[in-house]
Amino acid sequence: MLKAVLKKILNLIPTLLGVSVLAFLLIRLVPGDPIMLLLGERGADPQMYAEMKRTMGLDRSLLHQYFTFLSNVLRGDFGYSIVSKRPVLTEFLDRFPATLELGIMAMTFAITLGIPFGIIAAVKRNTIFDYSLMGAGLVGYSMPIFWWGLMLIIVFSVKLGWTPVSGRIDVLYEIERHTGLLLIDSWMSPDGGFAAFKSALSHLILPALAMGTIPLAVVARMTRSSMLEVLGEDYIRTARAKGLPYVRVVIVHALRNAMVPIITILGLLFGSIITGAILTEMIFSWPGIGKWIVFSINARDYPVIQGGVVMIASLVILTNTIVDVLYLWANPRMRQ
């Protein structure tokens, strides 16, 4: 088991190198000139233009630029944002908790509802439960995030007035930063407490709902089909023949086996969180990574995009590795 895990970790190295190359190249392939964007009118002056180009290191060869970038990254230096002049790492760490909180909430929503829904649909297959759950799942899956997000805002924020439209917490609250996760920090601040927590939660609910709906549908569907397959297996008959209560047969014997493909899907879903985050954060003005990246791309903020993409990709790869390890846990046959 330990060896298999170590192997997975070693496999990360080439993947991460590949990511760094892609992140570096992609932004340079996009038309647009960061110097012109930065200098504006003044960019017309060739001398100023050349000087700016030199200070940013853009006059060097691509290869040289890449290796400078890589060696800096390896030392933990992601450079400075062209726009804000602040270190990319700081900018990233400022915004990351917001996305993390949103992503965790969305996935928690997807998993805690999706798995039970899938189990119920499988156990009660071809009944009204099954049909309505899977019908709802199909609708949820086909819903574009931006449309669904706007609908949620219109219904719950505008019409019913239950939840705020945007942001992470009411401006009233001055929350000290400890973890960056407002659901936690709201309790720790002097002027925090339940009211602040409630405010943070009510801001979080709609975006998490919007972002978690597609994963919810995917998880429910996957759980159902995986459970259906497992419930027909011989060892389920054995478990029932032993006299175990049906609930135990379903949860302990069937679900545990069904988790193997479900975990694979979860890994893929975690990877797609960032895509979901970009759309969701734009709609709900959520001050996270997604919004930051979109803004930086528009500004051709090379260091932010390079660094941000590398950091995001590393996180995705890391979660995938964790999922792979979970997969080993779930599937003893893979442990050699």
Added chain:
Amino acid sequence: MLLDVQNLTITFDTKYGPLTAVRDLSFSLKMGETLGVVGESGCGKSITNLAIMGLLPTQAKISATRLAFEGNDLVSMSERQWQRLRGKDIAMIFQDPMSALNPCYTVGHQLVETLLVHRDFSKKEAWSESLNLMEQVGIPAPSERLKAYPHELSGGMAQRVMIAMAISSNPKLLIADEPTTALDVTIQDQILRLLKDLQEKRQMSLMLVTHDLGVVAQNTDRIQVMYAGEVVESGLTQEVIHHPTHPYTSGLLAGHPTAEVSTKGKARLPSIPGMVPDLRHRPQGCQFHPRCSYAQDKCRREMPSDAGPTRCFYPLSNGRPA
């Protein structure tokens, strides 16, 4: 009477109409008795077993004038009551031991779990009882094997584990549904000897379903030959093997001199020309008549009854029509 089955009928609702997989099946089993059940594929052996365990799929409809275990009616039993019976008084082992064990849990986990549902054990006691059971079924290095996952076992070992699990609550009836079909020939004999041994030691009843007439000859007191969901012949094993009276039994035994059948456990069911009828469109009269070389007009019109030892109008004597 430990198990009493009278006029058991099992019907499946299928897309193409009802399918009567088992029809008017009657048999009984005494304490400590071994019953061999033989018959070609699809003649309802496994379905009957599942009915006795209350594990039929939901699309199966069951009816019987009597289906009782130790005098308790099984048909009207609640799921709760079934759970107390399954694995405790009636245990079952299956054809493919490798797929019958849950791949996600260790052997020990699965054994302990069984012990914990039916017996008043602490986890620790259950673990040591598991060791004990593993020894009883002849598994070497049992404490290591308890920590192994099913995929780390051979087929024979896995079947031994299944047997250990099955006998863990001292069942009164053990149903073995083709317990050796998936195993190597050399292992088959060992497993059968183990089953027979345990049956004798514990005085449990054993229902041994198999395709292998040699196995039945060696290991059972009584035999029951099934065809198209009905019993066509039953009686003392030695009697039936040596003097079959139903043409189907005789056909199954054909080409296997009885002496050989009873010594070597490798006599597979020989093929009788023709096929088992489509159970949705059963023939009129005797179910076997389309394949029977002795069939007469009466056989095509009327159903022979199962009142006697053989369900045949013209029973054979010495391998010939009387």
